[in-house]
Amino acid sequence: KQEVTQIPAALSVPEGENLVLNCSFTDSAIYNLQWFRQDPGKGLTSLLLIQSSQREQTSGRLNASLDKSSGRSTLYIAASQPGDSATYLCAVEAPAAGNKLTFGGGTRVLVKP
């Protein structure tokens, strides 16, 4: 059974510092991994999608890496801003899970001005 873990559950950094968010998964046979952002009481916004054949994806200040063999992904956010404060979730889509997304518990990020 695929399990996705995100540690730490919460993170606080001063504005301008780089953010490093971790995601680990137990079954390396995945189709893809997605990173999402969620603001309080709102839906999820997809940030980056990494296909299983890819090692990383970049969008603006965001960069996500994927290491299937070790079951890990890392989301880097450069030069954090207060507007980056949100909960960040990773999710994997895998054949063993019937192609449904399995989510981690999320990391709640606070960027202090």
Next chain:
Amino acid sequence: KAGVTQTPRYLIKTRGQQVTLSCSPISGHRSVSWYQQTPGQGLQFLFEYFSETQRNKGNFPGRFSGRQFSNSRSEMNVSTLELGDSALYLCASSPDRVEKLFFGSGTQLSVL
């Protein structure tokens, strides 16, 4: 392009009642999936529909059901509501599997 639209935004029901939630996907998206989000269990998959067929189902009791119409709009129904059904219900759409998911803002259901 309009995003994923979920209605209603908030619902308050009492135990034993039933509820229907609606989701309109992004135009052209044929896959619609539903998730339940609670503080204790996080995000859990309910089911996925593609071209009016349920393609995948999560581990929820039969009180949770859904359907998809020919225009890809989807509804989910929860019968005989229990207190533990209080949650944010999220709908997501995509053109097909293995593609980026686009989520709606959710329906916040409170069961009293």
